[in-house]
Amino acid sequence: MSFISYLKDGISLGSIYAIIALGYTMVYGIAKMLNFAHGDVIMVGAFVILAAITKAGLSPLLSVLLAIIVCTVLGVTIEMIAYRPLRKASSNLAVLITAIGVSYLLQNVALLIFGADAKSFVTVIDVPALKLFDGQLTIKGITIVTIIACIVIMAGLTFFVKKTKPGRAMQAVSEDRDAAQLMGINVNATISLTFAIGSGLAAIAGLLLCSAYPTLTPYTGAMPGIKAFVAAVFGGIGSIPGAMIGGILLGVIEIFGRAYISSQVADAIVFAVLIIVLLVRPAGLFGKNIQEKV
Amino acid sequence: MAMLEVKDLHVYYGVIEALKGVSFEVNQGEVIALIGANGAGKTTTLHTLTGLLPAKQGSIIFDGKDITKVPAHKIVHMGIAHVPEGRRVFSELSVYENLIMGAYTRKEKAEIAESLKTVYTRFPRLEERKNQRAGTLSGGEQQMLAMGRALMSKPRIIVMDEPSMGLSPIFVNEIFDIIQKVRETGTTVLLVEQNAKKALTIADRAYVLETGKISLSGKAEDLLHDESVQKAYLGE
Numbered sequence: 001m002s003f004i005s006y007l008k009d010g011i012s013l014g015s016i017y018a019i020i021a022l023g024y025t026m027v028y029g030i031a032k033m034l035n036f037a038h039g040d041v042i043m044v045g046a047f048v049i050l051a052a053i054t055k056a057g058l059s060p061l062l063s064v065l066l067a068i069i070v071c072t073v074l075g076v077t078i079e080m081i082a083y084r085p086l087r088k089a090s091s092n093l094a095v096l097i098t099a100i101g102v103s104y105l106l107q108n109v110a111l112l113i114f115g116a117d118a119k120s121f122v123t124v125i126d127v128p129a130l131k132l133f134d135g136q137l138t139i140k141g142i143t144i145v146t147i148i149a150c151i152v153i154m155a156g157l158t159f160f161v162k163k164t165k166p167g168r169a170m171q172a173v174s175e176d177r178d179a180a181q182l183m184g185i186n187v188n189a190t191i192s193l194t195f196a197i198g199s200g201l202a203a204i205a206g207l208l209l210c211s212a213y214p215t216l217t218p219y220t221g222a223m224p225g226i227k228a229f230v231a232a233v234f235g236g237i238g239s240i241p242g243a244m245i246g247g248i249l250l251g252v253i254e255i256f257g258r259a260y261i262s263s264q265v266a267d268a269i270v271f272a273v274l275i276i277v278l279l280v281r282p283a284g285l286f287g288k289n290i291q292e293k294v
Numbered sequence: 295m296a297m298l299e300v301k302d303l304h305v306y307y308g309v310i311e312a313l314k315g316v317s318f319e320v321n322q323g324e325v326i327a328l329i330g331a332n333g334a335g336k337t338t339t340l341h342t343l344t345g346l347l348p349a350k351q352g353s354i355i356f357d358g359k360d361i362t363k364v365p366a367h368k369i370v371h372m373g374i375a376h377v378p379e380g381r382r383v384f385s386e387l388s389v390y391e392n393l394i395m396g397a398y399t400r401k402e403k404a405e406i407a408e409s410l411k412t413v414y415t416r417f418p419r420l421e422e423r424k425n426q427r428a429g430t431l432s433g434g435e436q437q438m439l440a441m442g443r444a445l446m447s448k449p450r451i452i453v454m455d456e457p458s459m460g461l462s463p464i465f466v467n468e469i470f471d472i473i474q475k476v477r478e479t480g481t482t483v484l485l486v487e488q489n490a491k492k493a494l495t496i497a498d499r500a501y502v503l504e505t506g507k508i509s510l511s512g513k514a515e516d517l518l519h520d521e522s523v524q525k526a527y528l529g530e
Contacts, residue, residue, distance in 0.1 A: 165398075172384055172395055178346055179382040181366035182375075184399035184447070 004137060006259045007252065012143040012212065014251020015150035019205040020228030021235070021243035022157060023198030029174045029238035030194045033092065036099040037078060039225015040106035041199050045071045045206030046121065046216050047114055053122050060124040067203040075199025076192050078102055084188065103222070110218035121214035124207060142211045149208060153201060154244045161240065166193060174238070223267075227254070230274045236287025245285060295358065297322045297482060298343075298451060303352035305335075305342050312338045314506040315352070320451065325473070325483040327493040327514060329527055330503035336486040337379055339503070340455050343484075344369045344376040356451075371399045375449035379456045379486075381440040385429025389420050392428050392439055396446030406446070413442040416475065434465030441472060451482040458489045470496055490527040494518040502527070 020042060027035045045067040052063035082102050086095045127141025161167040172180040173190045181187055209224055210216050227250060235246025250270060257269035277284065296319035305313040313335050320326045330336050341347040343354055345366035354362045356372060364372070375396075384392050393413060397406045414421035417438045423431065428439055437457055444452055454473070458466040470492055477483050487493035494500055497514035502523065504510075510523065517523045 168387075168391065168395060169398070171387060175384045175386055176382050178366075179378060179384065181346065182344060182370060182378060182382075183395050183443075184367050184370040186365075186367045 002259075006255050008137075008139055008143060010252030010255035011248055012146050012251070013255060014231075014248035015146045016205055016208050016212065016247075017224065017228045017231045017251050018150050018244045018247025019153055019201055019208065020224060021232040021247045022153065022240065023201050023205075024229050024232040025235075025237055025239060025243040026157075026170075026194050027198050028232070030170050031079075031083070031087075031191045033083060033095050034099060034229070035078075035083075035195075035198070036096070036225070036229075037102035037106055038198065038202060039221040039223075039228065040103050040110075041071050041075055041202040041221065042206040042209060042225065043110060043216070043218060043221030044074060044106060045203030046210040046220060047110060048203070049124060049207055049210075050119060050121060050216060053124070060126075064124065064203070064207055067206065068200045071203035071206075072196045072200040075195040075202070079192060079195040084191075103225075107218045107222070114218065116217065118215045118217045121210040121216050123211070125211050142208070146208045146212065149204065150244070150247075153204070154240070157197070157240055166190070170194060227267075227270060230270060233284055234274055234277050236284030239284070239286040242284055242286030296320060296355075297357065298484070299353075299355040300339075300343070301353045301355070303339070303342060303354070304350045305338055305347055306350050307338075312506055313342065316503070316506070316508055317352075318501045318508060318511065320482060320484055322450075323477070323480060323482055324498045325477050325485060325496055327490075327497035327500040328484065328486045328503055329488075329490040329493055329500060331527070332488070333505075334503040335506045336503055337455055340376065340453050340484075340486055343453060344374060370447050370449070373448075373450035375444035375447045375452045377440045377444045377452065377454040377457060379459065381433075381436040383428040383431075383436050383439050383443065385427065387428055388425050389428055389431070389439055390424040392443050393420070393446050396443035397448075399447060405448075409446050409448060413445055416445075416472065417442050434461050434468070437461060437465070437469055438472070441469075441476075445476070445481075449481060451484060452476060453484045453486075455486045456488060457485070458487065458492065466492065490523070491518070494523075 020039065023038050024035065027033065048067040048070045049063045052058040052066050053060060058066065082098050083095055086098060089095065125142050125145050127145055129141055130139040130144060132139065161170055169185045169190050172183060172185055173187050177187055228247065231246035231250040232243050234250060235242025253273055254266050254270050258266040261269065298320040301317050303313050303316040304311065316335065316339055328336050328339065338347060342349050345364055349362050353360055356374065361369065361372065384395060387395065393410060397409060400406055419435055420439060420442055428436065431439060457469050461469065466489065473483060473485065474496055485493055485497065494514045494517055499512065500514045500517050501508050502510040510517065
């Protein structure tokens with residue numbers, strides 16, 4: 001029974017990675033950049049929820065909505081101020097380094113405002129636990145909510161990208177920016193929309209992450225952010241189902257590593273898996289092998 | 295007044311001046327060919343025209359409006375469609391989705407369906423393959439798709455960059471047939487071609503571009519028989 005219990009924990013953690021990875025993968029697929037500040041937007045979302053509930057006394061639902069709005073605006077603003085001016089720069093390195101800078105900026109601003117000590121997160125999601133097999137297996141409410149949220153987000157995004165006009169514009173921009181412009185697609189607006197969606201999802205990821213692991217510091221988002229990036233690469237960066245599968249696999253590997261091998265090297269195992277996957281399948285599990293066209 | 299008027303266009307790639315004062319005009323209903331050697335600035339001219347490249351100096355007037363600084367994504371809205379060099383179809387999308395993408399700026403569903411029908415009638419191969427991924431089409435079929443996609447915006451002028459490049463002779467003839475048919479429906483055509491002979495055969499007028507400048511212009515028929523053109527571009 002402990003195996004099933006670990007598996008469920010892994011899927012739950014992996015679902016959070018998957019939601020974060022979706023933000024990475026969409027931004028990479030469409031704007032062709034790695035937004036290393038993405039993980040820190042999660043932390044901002046969690047702090048907004050915490051402050052809204054404890055300081056402003058808002059209801060949990062309103063607090064979450066507020067966090068989604070704040071993160072969406074933050075993501076779009078970061079893109080506009082920090083990344084857009086570099087879009088025509090000759091080197092992708094410039095925007096990558098900027099993203100790392102934005103990441104530190106967010107962490108340090110949070111440090112200034114909220115201080116360095118860990119805050120305990122409040123209960124936002126209050127769903128009763130599910131007891132199975134005569135109480136041998138307990139599935140926490142937050143676990144159920146996390147997994148359902150992940151599935152809903154995944155399905156919603158897939159529908160949005162494949163079936164709606166802005167979604168198709170995203171696909172077009174992802175494939176060929178110039179050709180997309182010739183169709184009348186506003187590339188800047190499409191990239192802004194991508195950042196808005198990714199950052200809004202980061203707020204939800206912040207909620208789920210801090211509900212499952214209820215301590216919050218300015219660095220809370222950094223490690224899950226990097227692991228979600230690993231998940232996105234693992235699944236094939238740019239691919240929505242890849243981010244989902246990559247995230248869940250990563251969560252399961254991490255929890256199993258922690259349970260059966262050693263909790264100290266669990267993170268090392270995660271990164272070792274990434275290296276092995278990239279050696280065998282450089283484009284990731286669902287990635288396309290992009291052939292250079294003449 | 296000309297439908298499209300390009301005046302003294304200067305364009306730079308970094309410090310290199312790619313266009314050194316290009317001027318030409320296109321009248322409603324005409325087929326205009328822009329010919330020249332590799333690197334003469336033909337593609338640069340078209341990219342500047344549709345806003346993909348900025349002009350340093352000079353102006354582009356379309357329908358009496360200055361569109362020199364209009365961003366690329368607003369150009370198609372004004373009635374100019376660009377079939378880019380190398381087709382640039384969305385290879386991950388289906389043929390049908392590519393065509394619908396061409397009508398991105400249009401809102402009326404019934405009118406879009408009408409245009410789709412027209413495109414399928416003109417390119418029956420596209421209808422046969424409508425659910426196929428565009429990346430799996432042959433070069434000639436992709437060229438047809440790129441042209442069909444441009445026509446889906448219902449343009450007043452269609453700008454084509456090297457539509458015959460890399461195609462087998464059968465497809466080349468088919469593509470030029472289609473260009474003829476497009477003009478018969480009243481759409482103006484600005485054609486950039488390395489296949490100067492073919493281009494001059496179907497064009498009304500033509501301009502010869504040489505290292506960033508128009509070196510010669512006139513009736514296509516006259517240029518076809520011009521000795522210097524024959525020597526430099528027609529390989530005779």
